[in-house]
Amino acid sequence: MPAEVITIASLKGGVGKTTSSYALCAAAAAVGLRVIAIDLDPTGGLSNALERAKRSVTVIDVLHGRVTLREALIDHPLGIRTVVSHRSLNDESPSKEQLDEMLVDVRDDCDIILLDTHPHEPSLVGPMGAADRIVIPTALDILSLRAAALTVGLAQQLEVLDRIRGIVVTNAKRPLSRITDSLLNGLTLSGLAFETVLWYSPGWVVATSGRGELPDEELLTESKMLLREVATRPSPTEALRQFVGMAQGRRPKPAGAVTP
Numbered sequence: 001m002p003a004e005v006i007t008i009a010s011l012k013g014g015v016g017k018t019t020s021s022y023a024l025c026a027a028a029a030a031v032g033l034r035v036i037a038i039d040l041d042p043t044g045g046l047s048n049a050l051e052r053a054k055r056s057v058t059v060i061d062v063l064h065g066r067v068t069l070r071e072a073l074i075d076h077p078l079g080i081r082t083v084v085s086h087r088s089l090n091d092e093s094p095s096k097e098q099l100d101e102m103l104v105d106v107r108d109d110c111d112i113i114l115l116d117t118h119p120h121e122p123s124l125v126g127p128m129g130a131a132d133r134i135v136i137p138t139a140l141d142i143l144s145l146r147a148a149a150l151t152v153g154l155a156q157q158l159e160v161l162d163r164i165r166g167i168v169v170t171n172a173k174r175p176l177s178r179i180t181d182s183l184l185n186g187l188t189l190s191g192l193a194f195e196t197v198l199w200y201s202p203g204w205v206v207a208t209s210g211r212g213e214l215p216d217e218e219l220l221t222e223s224k225m226l227l228r229e230v231a232t233r234p235s236p237t238e239a240l241r242q243f244v245g246m247a248q249g250r251r252p253k254p255a256g257a258v259t260p
């Protein structure tokens with residue numbers, strides 16, 4: 001089976017894209033899957049998290065055809081292969097076609113290709129188009145949730161809404177306040193959010209700090225649960241449509257309503 005491409009996407013910065021990417025890569029490698037992680041964020045979030053992966057050949061060299069992706073990949077102690085980002089991704093966002101062409105070289109010799117992205121609409125079009133599965137991270141606050149809804153809206157425009165497997169809540173601190181608890185409940189009950197939350201943990205900050213520390217057992221267990229949900233869950237398409245409508249201030253139509 002050719003590898004599945006998982007894109008981690010949000011139009012908002014700092015919502016846990018890189019942490020979620022790292023968690024999914026670590027979990028996939030830990031359960032014996034062959035993983036390739038590609039950092040498409042010009043600020044190098046995942047490349048920094050995978051500090052030992054630093055090297056001069058970047059994803060731009062691959063996109064410009066100077067080397068193949070296979071040649072550019074390097075091994076990371078997490079058990080994944082990776083290629084680092086480059087700041088000129090700021091000026092050129094790879095299209096779906098460019099990404100497909102880049103990935104064709106490795107799709108048959110890995111199980112999962114993970115794309116970490118930049119929170120900027122033109123940068124998300126290619127990675128969302130090339131994805132088999134899309135995961136949208138969010139923090140539990142209104143601005144982040146609105147950005148998540150806008151990201152779902154972008155997927156709808158690109159006609160890839162049904163590739164979204166769910167929204168992963170990240171960085172939530174226990175105990176939750178009444179407001180954050182009801183936000184999380186609403187997201188989970190509607191089927192939008194994964195059951196797994198990447199709870200706030202200093203361990204995540206250390207693991208993604210680029211000091212080469214691997215996630216501890218507890219974080220790895222949480223990550224494996226998330227990976228299982230991403231792999232097995234159907235897309236909550238109807239809930240996603242209503243979520244976009246709510247963010248645009250439209251009330252969801254009752255089932256069976258006829259548009260005049």
Ligand SMILES: Nc1ncnc2c1ncn2[C@@H]1O[C@H](COP(=O)(O)OP(=O)(O)OP(=O)(O)O)[C@@H](O)[C@H]1O
Binds near residue numbers: 018119200201204
């Ligand atoms: N579960 C978590 N536990 C602890 N810290 C977290 C968690 N999730 C995210 N953070 C912290 O929140 C900050 C933003 O997270 P992260 O870098 O993953 O977000 P991002 O969406 O990739 O940001 P950017 O848009 O800048 O790339 C980081 O400092 C990260 O360590």
Ligand SMILES: [Mg+2]
Binds near residue numbers: 017018041045
């Ligand atoms: Mg990031």
